Amino acid sequence: MLKKKDTPNLAGKRIVHIINNFKTGGASRIVVDLIERLPSNYNHTVVTRYNPIPQNYIGVEVLEYCDEPTQTQVKRLIDSLQPKLIHIHWGTMWSKEDSTWQWYYAFLRSLS
Numbered sequence: 001m002l003k004k005k006d007t008p009n010l011a012g013k014r015i016v017h018i019i020n021n022f023k024t025g026g027a028s029r030i031v032v033d034l035i036e037r038l039p040s041n042y043n044h045t046v047v048t049r050y051n052p053i054p055q056n057y058i059g060v061e062v063l064e065y066c067d068e069p070t071q072t073q074v075k076r077l078i079d080s081l082q083p084k085l086i087h088i089h090w091g092t093m094w095s096k097e098d099s100t101w102q103w104y105y106a107f108l109r110s111l112s
Helices: 026-037 071-081 100-111
Strands: 013-021 042-050 061-064 085-089
Touching: 013 026, 013 071, 013 100, 026 042, 026 085, 042 100, 071 100, 085 100
Parallel strands: 013 042, 013 085, 042 061
Antiparallel strands: none
């Protein structure tokens, strides 16, 4: 469970975390650890392909893109959030047949 923090400073810097799923534990826990341990003047948004209902971690903004996002969707997202840092939590265990790498690639292609 994400610890309740002070009300975020909306004028602070935004970090966007891009991760395949935001389930309990594993890579999601690493993202939560970063959110909990960075100074409170950072705002965080998690962008994920899968966010379970009910959400496993509360107190963090999570945006779900189940399908591969278009370049226009990624551009709108980045323009609206204006992050100072984008953290992409990438794994290497996917095959060519798995659509996970394509989901990540849609972000990478649009951000480059």
